[in-house]
Amino acid sequence: MSTIAAEQSEAGAAGAVDPLAERAGRAARARVAAAELAAEGVAGVVLGWVDNAGLARVKTVPVRRLEAAAAWGVGAAPCFDVFLVDDSITTSAHIGGPAGDLRLVPDLDRLTRLAAQPGWAWAPVERFAQDGAAHPGCQRGFLRRQVAAAAARGLELRAGIEIEWVVARAGAPGEPLDYPTHGPAYGLHRLIDLSDYLRDLLQALDEQGLAVLQLHPEYAGGQFELSLAPEDPVAAADTTVLARQTIRAVGVRHGLRTSVAPVVEPGAVGNGGHLHLSLWRGPRNLGQGGPGPYGLTAEAESFLAGILAELPALLCLGAPSPASYLRLVPQRWAGAYQCWGLENREAALRLIPGPPGEGAASANAELKCFDAAANPYLLIGAVLAAGLAGLDAHQTLPAEVPALPTEDVPRLPTTLPQALAEYRASTLLREAMGAPLYEAVLAVRQAEHELLGALPPEELVAATRWRY
Structure with a gap:
């Protein structure tokens, strides 16, 4: 250290x-x-x-x-x-x-x-x-405090954030998007069109010691996704920042602009920043081998239940932009509902037990409602604080939503002001973050709503597209 x-x-x-x-x-x-x-x-x-x-x-x-x-x-x-x-x-x-x-x-x-x-x-x-x-306003220091709080309970969190981004040919910020590939979603066509760029990206990440699990074309135009190996929370946040910086730098060398903004084109699928996490006690993954749903131990279930209960307030950190709520809509696998389910990509909390026999490291949970406008240190620290609160209170998960949520399943906030109201009401986050950091985040979110919240979608997207 x-x-x-x-x-x-x-x-x-x-x-x-x-x-x-x-x-x-x-x-x-x-x-x-x-x-x-x-x-x-x-x-x-x-x-x-x-x-x-x-x-x-x-x-x-x-x-x-x-x-x-x-x-x-x-x-x-x-x-x-x-x-x-x-x-x-x-x-x-x-x-x-x-x-x-x-x-x-x-x-x-x-x-x-x-x-x-x-x-x-x-x-x-x-x-x-x-x-x-x-x-007291240091976000990385806040995350380290939450890691220490988990360690005091004999627990360790392993985490990783998926990185989604869109590339376009370089030009002035106000120019129309000019995608370097028009291949189909998840298609080999896209991989061939940008083969040199993606090769150089993999090489750069490897030279920097970042362990890539997979890299593939995504759904939206010019969109790709990178998954990195799980790490301790501070390392995972550091790696997220370094990997995004590397993606942008490699793009510049290929004449490309990079955006990790929540939405790059109005009406299109946006860029997520899905958080994967698993809770460990020593060498044991607490997401396996327990009596709870799909093998969760009681500790892992309480940890996830605490996060699920706090998700409306956590959106203020994990979906922080007015533009985030253009992405957070049903039937786009964005996790717009406050529910959980086994491998359910419409649920905010997706449980992933992993293939049988793959080993303890495969079981994890994915939080799909977050995007790349989030500060990763703030986000992981707050999620960890919510999970520990759930563990201390012995919370249990509500009934599973195994498929498309029905009208009785609660939606997460659909606007930043709604998320702000939940954040203001969260004693948990105020106490975990400390007043200076908590109030600074509140002031920034309120000011950004006043700055951007009344803009129509086209103008909101244009104002944020190249800022992230």
């Missing part, structure tokens, strides 16, 4: 914390890493985080400055927590305005040379106050 908070935790367990020694240790590690990167031709390091609007923000340092950045961090204003999707800025009860400064501290464990951006490396950051205290 290389972040300030992690090192302080380790040092605190062993005895007194020595901040100077911690900084010296990080600097020494960074010095070695910088020398190795420089020898490989790397000139700069991208220090990245994801804001509450779901956009990846960055600062960069020359590779020779990595040592200083690791020791002391790089300055960044707290107001990034209240940036909107169009780069306008709102304010919140705890965060906002021009005053103050934070330090961006890179996690050297995830330092990666970028295969599709020659001369660059990347590392995710966590954000701290000038005195080294954790910034």
